[in-house]
Amino acid sequence: MARTVRDYVTFLASKGFILGEEAYGFIEFGQQYTDTSDEIVIIAIELTLKIQKEFDGSFYISLLEQFKAEDILNRKQAFHHIQTLNLM
Incomplete structure (x- = not known):
């Protein structure tokens, strides 16, 4: 997994998913x-x-705000939170 946001954006681009400005x-x-x-x-x-x-x-941004408010610190907690909201 990417370690920095820049690494992740580069990874996405390598898979053909280009984010705009x-x-x-x-x-x-x-x-x-x-x-x-x-x-x-x-x-x-x-x-x-x-x-x-x-x-x-x-x-x-809404996700980031929710993660901050719920003190979510890792991937497992984030996915659990999303599931409890029935978003996935």
């Missing part, structure tokens, strides 16, 4: 706004893409 802005803003680690940002990007089938900046 607007997406990069949301990703950076969301991470700074919520003061969230790269690991949680990567999870939020991944879940946004899986649930929305595209990058939705508002959804991504």
Whole structure:
């Protein structure tokens, strides 16, 4: 798994999923706004893409805010939270 957000975005690009400039802005803003680690940002990007089938900046930021509010610190907790909300 990618260790930094930049690594993850590069990984996505290598798989043919190119994020636009607007997406990069949301990703950076969301991470700074919520003061969230790269690991949680990567999870939020991944879940946004899986649930929305595209990058939705508002959804991504909402996930980051929820993860912060619920003190979610890892992938297992994040997926459990999403499942309890019936989003996946």
